[in-house]
């Protein structure tokens with residue numbers, strides 16, 4: 553028998569409208585491979601309430617040596633695809649800059665593409681803390697950039713050295729936690745540390761770090777949970793203020 557009274561599930565909404573970390577620019581990193589996939593991913597993001605995207609392709613030495621020209625060309629092809637399907641979304645790009653020799657070179661050549669408000673998303677190596685990280689973050693600030701450390705909960709070497717979180721954050725570097733970490737998509741340790749960072753008031757941004765449909769599935773399941781609803785009101789996010 554049909555249940556006419558069954559309440560239709562509303563599409564769950566994110567607690568922010570601006571995503572500052574995702575890999576939806578096609579064909580230039582390990583995120584979306586082509587315009588078609590990018591459009592599908594963006595339509596899914598829109599259904600979660602995202603209205604503004606600052607896409608952040610990887611800029612990593614030896615893996616993804618993206619330049620401002622490469623990134624803006626790929627963004628333009630995506631914008632043409634979105635336009636041809638009448639999909640409206642405010643989309644621009646910056647990058648997820650791995651702290652490595654190439655980043656230092658780009659910095660001295662002045663070919664960094666910051667986010668609005670001069671934020672810059674930087675990523676540590678996953679193996680060890682970059683040498684002289686504190687000095688580099690200081691230098692970025694002196695140059696007028698506002699560094700955001702991407703997914704601090706994902707650097708396992710900090711899990712045993714948790715005082716580093718407070719030390720780095722206290723000098724003005726903002727922290728961006730991945731929604732996928734909170735969803736438990738990587739491991740229970742990353743989830744636990746992400747929650748601890750929230751509890752300690754160290755989280756300034758949440759990003760999707762969306763690369764593919766598998767990630768989108770994980771996010772969609774998570775934002776329907778009671779746990780997500782409990783978390784989302786506890787964080788004074790800066791996402792929509794940039």
Ligand SMILES: [Fe+2]
Nearest residue numbers: 573574648761
């Ligand atoms: Fe990323």
